[in-house]
Amino acid sequence: MKKTVAVIGLGNRGTEYMGFIKAFHASEVSVHALCDIRQQALDDVAPKYGVPEERQFLSPEAFFAQGVLADALLITTQDKSHYAIAKQAILTGYKLILLEKPVSGVKREYEELRTLAAENKVLLIVCHVLRYSNYYRKIKEIIASGQIGEIVSINHTENVGYFHFAHSFVRGNWRDENTSAPSILAKCCHDLDLIAWFMDTPCVSVSSVGELGYFRKENAPAGAAPTCLGGCRAKKNCPYDAERLYIKDPFYKAKFIKYMKRTLTGKAKNSRRDVMNALKNGEYGKCIFLNDNNVCDHQFVTMTFKNGATAVLEMNAFSDKMFRQSHIVGTKGELIGYGTKLKMHIFGGKTTAVHTLSPNVGGHVEGDIRLIDRFVKILCGKTADLTDVTTIEATTASHDIALAAEESRKKGGAPVTPGNG
Ligand SMILES: NC(=O)c1ccc[n+]([C@@H]2O[C@H](COP(=O)([O-])OP(=O)(O)OC[C@H]3O[C@@H](n4cnc5c(N)ncnc54)[C@H](O)[C@@H]3O)[C@@H](O)[C@H]2O)c1
The missing domain is CATH 3.40.50.720 (NAD(P)-binding Rossmann-like Domain)
Incomplete structure (x- = not known):
């Protein structure tokens, strides 16, 4: 059945x-x-x-x-x-x-x-979907194999993408930490989860700096209006112009615009007129400088782990593309990940391009599809193996680190012990 x-x-x-x-x-x-x-x-x-x-x-x-x-x-x-x-x-x-x-x-x-x-x-x-992608599983596998020795440090960047940040964190559902969460938790709990997973030892100290620097009233250009379609005289040179992002630009053709349009209009099937109406009257047509957003657009988090290893996470709104970069340094070698391309250098030895067997057909480097695959296997009793499954026990470390980062940021970067909040 x-x-x-x-x-x-x-x-x-x-x-x-x-x-x-x-x-x-x-x-x-x-x-x-x-x-x-x-x-x-x-x-x-x-x-x-x-x-x-x-x-x-x-x-x-x-x-x-x-x-x-x-x-x-x-x-x-x-x-x-x-x-x-x-x-x-x-x-x-x-x-x-x-x-x-x-x-x-x-x-x-x-x-x-x-x-x-x-x-x-x-x-x-x-749903820490990234842990299910072949790309990140391969990184975990290499670390666990000892090929690059003991992990000394991880430097990881979440390049959110200027258009994606504007959509979700300036205009959209995650713009206000009071109704969603600080961006370091909402956007980067995945990244913190990956770092904690790779390190496989508790994080003992966190410090963080960052701010909402750009998407603020003070930075509005001359002629800016509350909405892009409401008489803005600065839209010609504005990469965030809503009409350009959702109607004219390649962003409109990107794979996930289907989801974005659903979010804009609230409807699965939507016409161009629905989208225009949403831009004229809804949240997604608002000026990125004159809105009520309050979450950080760039933030650094530094972490120290129990064994002395260190990590840095950078979250940044300002990139042309959406992608993650990781530099994982071990005592015997390093891994350099850029998007979905992964290279391993063994000191004094070979440099290898690591194939992760993931064609990246989408959805968090295929993490979404593979999460559901694993979930269905568990549901149908096809596996009882919960290794690396993102249970709540296995993933609260990411939330502890994110909360500690926010606390530290508000204290000007003072060190905070995660999990004490
Ligand atoms: N795992 C990931 O990689 C990932 C990626 C994006 C978003 N998310 C998270 O997934 C969640 C959903 O994001 P989304 O983009 O699908 O949002 P969404 O706004 O598209 O969908 C949320 C849906 O929930 C409905 N809803 C809201 N409150 C409800 C309630 N109390 N009871 C029943 N329905 C309710 C809304 O009407 C809406 O249809 C968010 O928490 C988001 O942070 C996770």
Whole structure:
């Protein structure tokens, strides 16, 4: 018999994961129940998965009132709702839960979920998708093999991409830390998770500097208007002009613009007119200098680990492309990763281009698709091996480091011990 999943939160992430289930696992898993606070989202998604009205819910309260509706639950709502929904899911009796990151920006909350999951024998998996990509798994494998010796330091950069940062962290859902999370947690808990995973020893000290430097009122050019389509006289030379980003530029043709348009319009199927309306009247047409955003656009985090190894993470809005860079230095060699290209230099020995077997068809270097693959294997009882699975126990270190980084940044870079907050 097929296993079933229920999904709360039918936006970009939820529909992407459901799409993978339908495309690659339809013979063993079906989508059984859906919940979103927007009727439009239910109307867009339910017919695709044949979910009848009686298993569509407009609030988590109504959803949980029905008891356990499926073998597993996906929680893909926005950041601030994760804790309450995950807690209710555990208390309702779900035993396998896939929860989007960040778990919470409050240590007490993610620790409570961790404890509740353990007490109730729930497998609570956090969507740190990068750990599932062949590229990052290969890095982990090389480190574990000892080929580059003991890790001395890691220098890792998250180049967010100027257009992506503007979309998500200046205009979009992650622009205000009070309604989402500081960007170092919202954007970089993945990177911190990778660093902690590669180091495989506790982080004992964190310091951080950074700020919201550019996307501020003081930097608005002469002639700027509150919206790009509302009489802005500076738009011709502005790379962030919303019309240019969403309608005219290559950004519009990029793979993930499909998701962006859904976010802009709130509809899965949207016309050019819908997009123009959204730009005229919604958040995504607002001037990047005159908005109410407050999250950092660049930040450095330095970390010291228990064995003395050190790491630096740079988060930066200002890159032409979205990609990550890593320089992992060991006592016997180094790994240099640029995007998805990986090279290994063994000191006094060979330089090798490392093939990760990942063609990078998208979705976090294929991490998204591989996370769902692993999740389905666990759901269907095809594997009991939880090695490197991003359980809540395995991933709270990333959140501890992010919270410590924010605390340090606010204290002018003073060292903070992660996990004490
Ligand atoms: N793992 C990753 O790599 C990754 C990447 C991007 C985003 N995310 C995270 O995934 C989550 C979802 O992001 P998204 O881009 O899909 O957002 P989204 O806004 O596209 O989707 C969220 C959906 O949840 C619904 N929703 C909001 N509150 C709800 C509630 N209380 N109950 C039921 N439904 C509710 C919204 O109506 C919307 O349809 C966020 O927390 C985000 O930070 C993770």
